[in-house]
Amino acid sequence: MSTYIAIKNNQTISLLSIPVLSYEDFLSFNTSLLAGEANHCVNYFGYRLPDKLKLICCVANDEDSSILISSSEINLEMNSFPSFSAHHIAFHIFERELHENFGINYSDHPWLKPIRFSFDRADKYSTIGQYPFYQIKSEELHEVGVGPIHAGVIEPGHFRFICNGEQILHLEIQLGFQHRGIENLFLEKKKLLQRHILAESIAGDTVAGHTTAFVNIWESMCGHSADDDLQFSRTLALELERIAIHTGDLSAICTDIAYQLGSSVFGRLRTPVINYFQVWCGNRLAKGLIRAGNNHFHFSREHGDQLGELFDEYEPDYYEMWDEIKELPSALARLEKTGVVTHEQAVSIGTVGMVAKTSGIKRDIRASHPHDLYRHLIHQPIVKHHGDVYSRVQIRNEEIRQSMDYIREMMKNIPDISVKRQPLQQPQPNSLTLSLTEGWRGEICHCAVTGENGELIHYKIKDPSMHNWLALALAVRNNEISDFPICNKSFDLSYCGHDL
Amino acid sequence: MIGNIKILIHQGKQYIPDVTKAEVPGIFRGRPAISNEPVDSVALVELCPTDAIRLNPIQIDLGKCVFCGECAFAFPEKIKFTLDYKIATNHRDSLIVKEGENNNITLNPELIRNEVAKYFSGSLKLRQVSAGGDNSCELELNACGNVNFDMGRFGIEFVASPRHADGIVITGPISENMAEPLQICYDAIPHPKIIILAGTDAISGGIFEGSPALNRSFLNNYKIDLYVPGNPIHPLTFINGVLELIRKRKE
Numbered sequence: 001m002s003t004y005i006a007i008k009n010n011q012t013i014s015l016l017s018i019p020v021l022s023y024e025d026f027l028s029f030n031t032s033l034l035a036g037e038a039n040h041c042v043n044y045f046g047y048r049l050p051d052k053l054k055l056i057c058c059v060a061n062d063e064d065s066s067i068l069i070s071s072s073e074i075n076l077e078m079n080s081f082p083s084f085s086a087h088h089i090a091f092h093i094f095e096r097e098l099h100e101n102f103g104i105n106y107s108d109h110p111w112l113k114p115i116r117f118s119f120d121r122a123d124k125y126s127t128i129g130q131y132p133f134y135q136i137k138s139e140e141l142h143e144v145g146v147g148p149i150h151a152g153v154i155e156p157g158h159f160r161f162i163c164n165g166e167q168i169l170h171l172e173i174q175l176g177f178q179h180r181g182i183e184n185l186f187l188e189k190k191k192l193l194q195r196h197i198l199a200e201s202i203a204g205d206t207v208a209g210h211t212t213a214f215v216n217i218w219e220s221m222c223g224h225s226a227d228d229d230l231q232f233s234r235t236l237a238l239e240l241e242r243i244a245i246h247t248g249d250l251s252a253i254c255t256d257i258a259y260q261l262g263s264s265v266f267g268r269l270r271t272p273v274i275n276y277f278q279v280w281c282g283n284r285l286a287k288g289l290i291r292a293g294n295n296h297f298h299f300s301r302e303h304g305d306q307l308g309e310l311f312d313e314y315e316p317d318y319y320e321m322w323d324e325i326k327e328l329p330s331a332l333a334r335l336e337k338t339g340v341v342t343h344e345q346a347v348s349i350g351t352v353g354m355v356a357k358t359s360g361i362k363r364d365i366r367a368s369h370p371h372d373l374y375r376h377l378i379h380q381p382i383v384k385h386h387g388d389v390y391s392r393v394q395i396r397n398e399e400i401r402q403s404m405d406y407i408r409e410m411m412k413n414i415p416d417i418s419v420k421r422q423p424l425q426q427p428q429p430n431s432l433t434l435s436l437t438e439g440w441r442g443e444i445c446h447c448a449v450t451g452e453n454g455e456l457i458h459y460k461i462k463d464p465s466m467h468n469w470l471a472l473a474l475a476v477r478n479n480e481i482s483d484f485p486i487c488n489k490s491f492d493l494s495y496c497g498h499d500l
Numbered sequence: 501m502i503g504n505i506k507i508l509i510h511q512g513k514q515y516i517p518d519v520t521k522a523e524v525p526g527i528f529r530g531r532p533a534i535s536n537e538p539v540d541s542v543a544l545v546e547l548c549p550t551d552a553i554r555l556n557p558i559q560i561d562l563g564k565c566v567f568c569g570e571c572a573f574a575f576p577e578k579i580k581f582t583l584d585y586k587i588a589t590n591h592r593d594s595l596i597v598k599e600g601e602n603n604n605i606t607l608n609p610e611l612i613r614n615e616v617a618k619y620f621s622g623s624l625k626l627r628q629v630s631a632g633g634d635n636s637c638e639l640e641l642n643a644c645g646n647v648n649f650d651m652g653r654f655g656i657e658f659v660a661s662p663r664h665a666d667g668i669v670i671t672g673p674i675s676e677n678m679a680e681p682l683q684i685c686y687d688a689i690p691h692p693k694i695i696i697l698a699g700t701d702a703i704s705g706g707i708f709e710g711s712p713a714l715n716r717s718f719l720n721n722y723k724i725d726l727y728v729p730g731n732p733i734h735p736l737t738f739i740n741g742v743l744e745l746i747r748k749r750k751e
Contacts, residue, residue, distance in 0.1 A: 119676060149681055153658050155633060155635055156631075177675065178630070178672070178677070179676070180708050180711055180714065181712060188710075194549040204634035268647045275525050278528055279527070282526065283567070284640070285732060288568050
């Protein structure tokens with residue numbers, strides 16, 4: 001019997017087809033996979049069986065388009081288990097989650113720090129308000145606590161710095177304040193429309209990303225293949241969202257280095273892009289646009305012309321601003337060599353998205369596990385190697401241009417509205433489906449498990465931020481604490497996507 | 501320097517001259533209008549993802565509505581979402597739009613405390629707290645201050661410290677884990693102070709209503725000065741709502 005089953009993105013398989021390994025074999029198989037740099041864990045989660053806990057681990061490869069799934073069933077009564085994280089630190093977040101939710105004890109996990117203090121956590125006595133932060137006792141060091149409520153209009157999270165003078169020695173990030181219990185609500189709210197609304201609310205800055213992952217998973221579960229016009233609009237929404245948020249991020253980074261002109265110009269350049277979503281679907285952040293097996297807002301040729309005009313106006317202003325900032329010494333002095341994530345760190349903690357791509361890892365779902373129109377686009381990920389704030393600024397600039405090129409290419413061939421829309425069937429029973437989507441922030445992974453009657457029995461969401469928050473904590477070490485805001489902004493990670 | 505000046509000239513004027521009369525582009529879903537057309541009302545109620553539609557008469561509660569627009573697609577002769585973005589109010593019941601009525605949503609001046617206009621009409625500093633918000637309302641609140649909407653011209657700004665604030669703007673359904681920080685922040689704001697709920701999630705919990713991960717008890721203890729519906733709120737909804745709340749009214 002094989003130790004794993006290899007699937008493609010958005011493929012539904014029978015639960016019975018997933019090999020069940022002993023925990024020892026499960027551990028050695030998955031940790032050995034990660035010895036190869038091109039492999040990374042896209043999801044590792046558990047759900048309760050009547051008398052056991054089922055663990056499912058999904059490892060994807062950056063070069064071939066396979067995802068390797070393996071499983072194990074463990075008895076929670078057991079005292080403790082050896083951890084994956086002791087072999088490869090990239091598993092740390094998943095094992096901490098398993099520990100928090102189910103009380104699994106690991107004998108050799110480096111730090112079973114709570115993830116989000118979820119409402120259904122195993123240890124109800126541990127609360128977010130009483131969390132004991134890591135401390136270093138020394139007369140020369142001092143601590144700086146920031147949050148959960150931050151100075152600007154952003155989401156809450158606590159940052160605890162240990163500083164030596166102005167220099168950051170250590171940063172610990174504690175999240176969980178945003179926890180809304182979304183994964184549980186996916187099971188509780190039975191209407192498909194409710195689940196769409198939930199998917200749109202996982203992270204309101206990544207509406208197209210998370211909703212695309214959800215509809216792809218749902219259509220796959222129902223054995224439905226999306227019509228051309230649906231695939232077109234999802235791909236377009238993903239690329240437009242990337243342009244909009246990247247532009248807004250460039251604005252925010254300029255704000256954090258006190259470059260008022262850049263902040264204003266990039267900020268106002270974002271406006272027509274998100275207004276375009278409103279022209280298309282009635283909502284500036286694309287809520288309501290993406291629906292499984294359907295689309296209320298057909299993208300017509302007139303829409304295409306409008307979008308072309310928008311780009312024609314956007315581009316000269318954008319280029320002028322970019323050309324100014326890229327040669328502005330006072331801006332570059334703040335951005336270059338600040339907040340570095342080394343290639344070695346990025347690989348070891350299993351980063352995804354922009355953080356991986358700016359540290360020399362060619363990891364992009366659009367290229368490695370393409371879905372929708374990416375199957376035909378032949379995407380070439382933009383890769384940078386310095387891992388600093390400026391790399392993360394540059395990748396935004398280049399991705400904005402690349403996305404505009406893709407969209408212009410797509411506009412040459414706008415599909416007509418499908419005349420034979422097939423209704424959705426019921427989801428297949430006793431199955432597992434996995435969906436990967438490259439949102440603007442990075443790789444989004446949704447997993448769904450169905451029961452006897454095709455009802456959802458488990459829904460697991462992984463936002464790219466789950467992997468990348470640790471990269472921020474490492475990047476700020478030895479930087480001045482005054483550089484923390486630009487470091488944080490250059491990552492622009494999601495709080496609610498992490499806390500769910 | 502010359503480059504910067506060039507850019508400045510090329511950008512020209514970007515602000516919306518009159519935010520009270522601006523028109524939103526495209527097919528915005530603002531205040532719904534419900535006709536008297538007879539429909540399968542059970543199917544209509546069943547359709548709504550957040551239980552915002554009620555019967556006798558048929559009505560939509562904008563405090564619960566997530567503005568997905570599905571009801572208008574299923575029953576186009578019954579429900580239309582208009583471009584009217586002025587949907588903020590200080591009276592919870594005013595958020596309920598009933599069939600056959602096509603009235604603007606306004607503030608009830610009698611519910612506004614005297615000190616609100618007296619102290620805040622020329623300058624209002626707000627502390628924003630995201631309590632389980634999904635970052636969509638937060639993005640739109642930030643957009644209120646950008647060069648297009650330029651809320652700062654009315655003296656309305658977000659500030660870092662609650663000690664500098666005249667009120668609190670809450671987004672999100674209020675997670676259990678944010679309940680205590682929210683209370684601490686509110687307590688730190690000096691009197692007199694106002695509370696604004698921004699977005700459907702904050703007003704009713706929205707799609708998260710009933711989740712065991714929430715703790716909305718904060719809202720039971722205080723009077724809400726302004727409800728700003730939306731998913732997310734539109735910057736013009738927020739700015740117009742706040743301007744109406746703080747403007748000086750003739751005796």
